Amino acid sequence: MAVPLIDARGIVKSYGQVEALRGADFSLRAGEVVALIGDNGAGKSTLAKILSGVERPDSGTIELDGAAVAFGAVEEARRAGIETVYQDLALCADLSPAANFFLGRERLKPGLLGLLGVLDNTTMRKETRQACERLGVRLASQSAPVSTLSGGQRQGVAVARAVTWARRVVFMDEPTAALGVVQTRRVLDLIRTVRDSGVSVVLISHNMQDVMAVSDRVEVLRLGRRVARFETARASMEELVGAMTGALEQQLESEPRQERDA
Amino acid sequence: MAVPLIDARGIVKSYGQVEALRGADFSLRAGEVVALIGDNGAGKSTLAKILSGVERPDSGTIELDGAAVAFGAVEEARRAGIETVYQDLALCADLSPAANFFLGRERLKPGLLGLLGVLDNTTMRKETRQACERLGVRLASQSAPVSTLSGGQRQGVAVARAVTWARRVVFMDEPTAALGVVQTRRVLDLIRTVRDSGVSVVLISHNMQDVMAVSDRVEVLRLGRRVARFETARASMEELVGAMTGALEQQLESEPRQERDA
Amino acid sequence: MRELGRLQVVWIGLVLAGLLVAFAVLAPRSFPTSFNLLNLVSDAAILLLLATGMTFVIITAGIDLSVGGVLVFSAVVAAKVIEGTGSLVLGAVGALVTGLAWGVVNGVLVALGRIPALIVTLGTLGMSLGGALLLTGGVDLRAPAELNLGLGLDRWLGVPQIVWICAAITAVLALALARTRFGRHTYAIGSNAEAARRGGVAVRRHLIKVYGLAGLLAGLAGHLSLAKYGITGVSAHSTDNLQAIAAVVIGGTSLFGGAGTVAGTVIGVFIPVVLQNGFQILGVRPFWQQVVVGAVLVAAVYVDQWRRRARDR
């Protein structure tokens, strides 16, 4: 517990003249659910992308299990057991749900055919259907491309994929935005199950009820910086909203620093 | 009040073997906010697209002000004063927010230049910024393409656009899915303002709080059919969820028919 | 995108400037002479018209392989009309109308028939070239002397009239693309045709206009080519399409549509022309020229690309 699983400090990332992150900090311990909240454009997705190795920060340090890492490629983060549900989902629209589910980790047929790289589509379809049904997401056809799915069905596929493969951390960038009531409930349950199996979860969400319901801690991002941290049990919804919008900025600005340095 | 603004009956739409709508009904009166709810894949987005003229139904009738229409093109629906926030947003990622905001309705320079089709970018940018700020959405740069915006910023642009141009009806397909707490509140306020100005709103949402907060009526879609209608004031959240998931199906199945035929 | 576009034009423009300086240094007495540069511009002028039309087409995420065929067909029509009526003006009108008609055929097939633009324009390329050969019996028609010695040779302020015409049209179209509703809709369709349609842009009508424009420009190019070279050149334009497409892409327009500028295309037209001219003046042997032009082309675009690594396709 002493060493955080992920500890990111002073992350800066600019796109042209837009400063998406201006020295953001973030830390995550093993087996906890941390909610990362903030206003639109606060930099949440950018931070998630940097911590999953998709984007490279301009400056700042990232430590994994106390050792500095420089995530160059997604491959590294994946090898470290980190999976992500991206806000823009990052599915290949022309491929089937199963192909997306197993993208980069295709199941091959046993024996010689497998050595030749021949895919085991039957197994992959079956496992995908099972994983999606666990979330309450029904797919009308297993072979229709993702581009024909409804918004919620797509999100279901993305969530199921990330959760299935994660071994250490799952980043979920607004995973329930397009999900129905039942599916949302199942995802929240799933987050708890995942946490209980020892995998940490970072939940990015605008839904404060959900945040309060599943998270152990909350980190608040505002204008590219972390401006507050809360133990969920001890925080109120008003405090969270205040921190996000800047209403409570003054009092809280210094707190995270103290906590971090402690 | 006697004649509904929009009255759609028996809408059927299949994509290949997938039946997205199997005889769905929908009606909307002038000046009301109707929530269209349903599980993932129930056919909500498909119905919204058909009623905005983007997709053509396989069968079924649509009446506008009591007169049968066959929306062939988006153009017709637009001329009838119908605007839509699509779930997939339908923005041109390479264009600026202002270009998207005014797409198809570009402001031209006054005088000769205008006759030549020269754009008045300054005005368009100003008006776009104002409309977005009304929603609490800040854009870092007015000329950066939409592809560089955060998920919430994009949604803000789409919502602002639809609301600005609608004269009779706005369809909003999960308009707050990516929006922050404050922005969501503003959109809900905006929906009320719009309604008060005499424009009807169809809100598609998975957030039952929001639905209860702003809608006058609720229509529930399940497996491509309308299975229930409620006056919001007289419905409870449990009832809504039950209708969506099919738990209350039996009792309610016949009710909408009676109501409709009445 | 337009911001980015502008930036990019600056970079690829610097590459062109670098090439010009390099050749001027290496061949100070032959390359940077007004004689050479004027000839260079005058040879590129007609291609510029084709490439400008192609820019619009490619920004809509389309492609037009038929330009060379339409050019030849229009030149043949112009020559026939002039021969028949004796009127140069009618000849020009004939070429323009013919080009426009081919372009509209392309546009209709692409927009209403929903056939991939590559197939449509490959088909009309064959049809227009074959048609031109049928009209001429495979034997080049010649322009009357009034045309060849008039429009073909006349100069204004020391610069050939043909160059003025092409430059003026390119400038007007550059502005139309950047500043008018027509241009805005062109970008919108290439960026996301479905979003443009939902936004109320008359996508099909606009596509027909864009292909029509490309055809019109090819028709004009045919007339100017007839004037300049005095001959219809039925066998001479089989690589025009690739040259025009290459110019557009070198200029930073994406083949996937939605982004690009006419200014970039202008630079894209001149980079290969300058390379070829420079290497020939330096006395590089013909086969080596091909190799070196290919290599420098890739390098030039690399330098340009290198500045904007961040952006994916």
Add this chain to the structure above:
Amino acid sequence: MRELGRLQVVWIGLVLAGLLVAFAVLAPRSFPTSFNLLNLVSDAAILLLLATGMTFVIITAGIDLSVGGVLVFSAVVAAKVIEGTGSLVLGAVGALVTGLAWGVVNGVLVALGRIPALIVTLGTLGMSLGGALLLTGGVDLRAPAELNLGLGLDRWLGVPQIVWICAAITAVLALALARTRFGRHTYAIGSNAEAARRGGVAVRRHLIKVYGLAGLLAGLAGHLSLAKYGITGVSAHSTDNLQAIAAVVIGGTSLFGGAGTVAGTVIGVFIPVVLQNGFQILGVRPFWQQVVVGAVLVAAVYVDQWRRRARDR
């Protein structure tokens, strides 16, 4: 997409079948003879190799204009190696290695240099063609008689060996595209390169492999072309790229990537070949052929497209 792909292949296949029946009815004594059909297949076999490689490239949303140049360069290398060493096997190896090398150069420049594939392959087209001309001094090299009369003429079960080779390779690659991880990643990259990257697909390495494959096939095509025609054909392959691209697109592969099948490409190769052969047998005059082939091409794809109106790009 693969479901759709399969459906589509059926439709465009019906178009091809229709053409075959039509020509068989119009010229019952000449067209449907084994002599004619075998010649037809054997003339199309080499293009089939190029088009198969192109299918992979286009499915990744790329393009390869260099195939004709690489073919020629490889043929020249093969001829030189055979001349130098006297070994046919070494010649074949030389051609394959050369083709692969050019393909890898394309892939590296596209994947690591992030230069548009059109520019990269236009550059390598110039370089390889120029290089071939440099190696030969611009004069076609001839294949030794052992090759020309051996591999070039040998038959097996009455069908030329070259046809067997091309058919076998195409079949293997069709399966590789449809059923293996390699194929899956090819589709994924073309569908959404960023999603593929985030999903852990080694996008750059895969692109290098795909362009390498296209180059390898072009190298083999060079060797087979040398065997079949007995000369390196330095001036003959400038339109190979367009022919291959057209075949791929006729076969239903989208230029925007993510969708397509090798089976479609096979049909796409044969439609123009059958049209040309049929019209030649019917004695249609060459200029009319160009016109009619163009028109029928558009019509054929239209019939195909018409079935799947609903789908937007």
Add this chain to the structure above:
Amino acid sequence: GQGGEAGGDGQIRITLVQGLAGEEFYETMACGARAKAKELGVTLDVQGPQKFDPTLQTPIVNSVVASKPSAMLIAPTDVKAMIAPLTQAKQQDIKIILVDTVVEDQSIGLSRISTDNLKGGAAAAKALSEQVGGKGKVLVISTDPGVSTVDARIKGFEEEVKANHRGIAYLGVQYSHNDVTEASKIVNAALAKDSDLAGVFATNLNSATGAGSALQQAGKLGQVKMVGFDAGPAQVKQLKDGVVQALIAQLPGDIGAKGVEQAVAAVRGQQVTPSIPTDATIVTAQNVDQPEVQKVLYKAGC
């Protein structure tokens, strides 16, 4: 169209396979052949590839063989590569007459009516040397490398210059890829480099057109002498306009007519002449109106 199936009932069908469809030389040849076919009451089809290349001509020969004409007139695009398809044709009992070019296998071609491009090139060198007064820089503009007929013209030109015209500085060949604009660019750059350029040999029409345009723009028309190849109407117009000072004329119409004659004789089992050589004529502004020169000019649109 119906001709394709009409064989075998006594009607003689002949197919002419050109070296390159749509080129004036071969179109004139087709004209001559058609006129003679009409005169002899036989059917004539014409086919030809889009490029002068064996890989494109082979499928055409195969199709023609499949349609089983009585005889085939062909201008083979390669001396070796066309042997295989022509052997196949011979096995199908089709009488083969070679026109313009030949193949190495002496057994193919009952009659060979050939033009000697090597000699044509040499004639061009003589004509150009005469025009420039025996000294100065001369440039050759060709289409594409690897086209054997054109390569032979260049070779003949080079050999003649090196052997007999010591005063001439030969600048080498540039390739226009059969594109007028390219040819124009080449001459522009050549003038920028060597402003004292004396002469140009343009090996085909498009090269001459582009080069002429560049000279015209530079105001050097007539100062820089140009020799073109072939004598179609377009070239003769260029000659009369002073764009080129001399043309090398071959006799394509004649070749076509003679080819048909020989083919018909072969089909009817009559005597054929195994070899008929033809010559190249130098046409200049001075002699162009003479009747015997008028006779060698190509006729378009028959």
